[in-house]
Amino acid sequence: MTCKIVRNLPTMHQCRIGPSRGLSLPSLPQPCSSPSTRGRQALGQAISSHTGRRHCIRGTSRMATNATGKRSTSSVSNSLIAVLKDEIKYERESYRRSELIIGDPPNDFELQDARGTTWFVLAKEFENEEIIVRVDLDAQPILEEEEEGEEYEDEDEQEPSVEFQVTIAKEGDDTLIFECESNGEYLTISRVALDGIYEDSDGPPAYKGPVFQDLDDTLQQAFVDFLEERGVNAYLGEYIRVYLEDKATLEYQQWLNRVREFIGR
Template sequence: MASQLLRQSLRTVTRTSFTKPMMARTTSIATRPQLITKSFVCRPFSVALPRMSAGESDADLVHKLEEELSYEKENEEPTQPAFIKEFLEANSFKLEDKAGHDEVTLTRTFGNETISVLFSISDINNGETDGFLPDEDEVTEEDEVSFPVRASVTIEKNGKGAVTIDTVAQDGEMAVESVMYYKDGKLASDASAESDWQRRGLYIGPQFGELDEGLQSLFEKYLEERGVNAGLAAFLPDYVEYKEQKEYTQWLDNVKGFVSA
C-alpha cells in the first residue's frame, strides 16, 4: 500500500507542475498559430487503514477452541484401539495412514498379487436417515444409524495389468458396484493428471448388478479369499470414526494456534 501511495503522489506532483502546450488550428493562413495551455489538476488523496494486532473476537474464539479441544482430549482413547491391531493381524493387511490426510490405504499380498484398499474418512457424513432422526431416548445400540464407506479395491499382477473393484461397506457387508480392468496396471493407481485423463477414455465395464447372478457370486468369493469380506466391512466404518476424531482434535489445535499467533 505504501509503494502504491508513493507512486500516486509522484504522478500527482508531475501532473500539477507540468502544462502541455497545444497548437490551435485556424482557418486563416495569415493567422499565426497560438499556444494554448491546458492545466491538469489532480487532487492527491490517501487511504488510511486501521492497523490492529488482533480483532475483538479473537480472544473469545481462542477460548472456545480451547474448551472444545480440552473436551475432545479428555474423551479420546489414550492408546490405539484394540480393534485395529486385531484386524490387521487377522487379515495380513498393512495400514498406511498419514496424519492430516483424508484418505487411508490398506495393502497386502496374495500369491503373485498386490492388493490395496483405498477409502476416505469423508464418508462419515454419508449416513442415510431418510429425513427422520429418532429421539435420543428411543435410540438403542441396535438402532444406531450405519453409514456407508466406499472402498476402491485394486488387485495388480506384475506384467498382467490390474482390476479395480468399487465396493461399499455397510452393515457388515461388502457390496460390489463395478469391476474395471486395466491392461496397464499403472493406470489403476497412478494419481497423475496424465493417468487420470487416460482412464476417462477407457471402457469401465457394466454395472455389477447387471451381470449374471452366478458371475456376481463368483466375484464375491474371489474378493472374500483376498480379505475383502465381512471383517473388512465391519472394520472400515470403525476406523473412519477413529481417524475422523483424531483429525478433528488436531484441527482444533492447529486453528487455535493460528488465531492466537
C-alpha cells in the same frame, strides 16, 4: 441383486509386502492444514457419531465492543481461542480408541497412514497378486439428518457404511478395480473395472466394464467369493469403518489445535 458377505471372523497373521510386481504402494499426500468441504462433512459425521454432541450458533454476542460499536479484534480472537480450547479439551477427554484397531489389521493386511491426510491404505500380497485397499475420508456417503420429530429406534439402527476401493495387480499393464461398501455386517460390490495402467489419454475412453448389478447373479457371487478369498470381507469392512471413524476424530483434533495456534499468533 446386491451380493453380501456375512461377517466371518478370520485368523490374524502378520505379513510383509515385498518388491512391487506391477502396483506400487501409493505415496500418501502431503498433510493439509485444513479439511476440504467434503472432508469437513465426513469429519462432522464421524465426530458426531463418536461424541453425540450437538452444536449451535448463538444469535447474540456477549463480547465487548469498542467506542464505535465494533467488537475489538483481540476480543473476537480471544473468544474464538477460548471456544477452541474448550472443544479441544472435550475431544481429548472423550476420545477412546477402539480395541478393534489396536494392533495389526486383519487378514494379513498392512496399514499405511499419515496424520494430516484424508486417506489410508491397506496392502498385502496374495500369491502372484498385489492387493491395495484405499479408503478416502473425502469419498464417504453423506449421512441423512433425521427429520424433526422422527422417533429414534436404537434396535433398528445400523452402523454407517464406508466406501473403499480395492485394486488387484499382476504382472502386465492391467489392474482389476473393485468399488466396495461395508458397514461391518456385510460387504457389497458396486462396480468392477479392468483398468489399463498405460491408456491413451488422447483417444476415446476405454471400456471399463458393465454395471455390476446388471451382471448375472451367479457372476456377482463369484466376484464376491473372489474378494473374500483374498481377505476382503465384512470383518475387514468393520476394521475399515472403525479405523476411519478414529482417523476422522484424530484429524479433527489436530485441525482444532492448528487453528488455535494460527489464531493465537
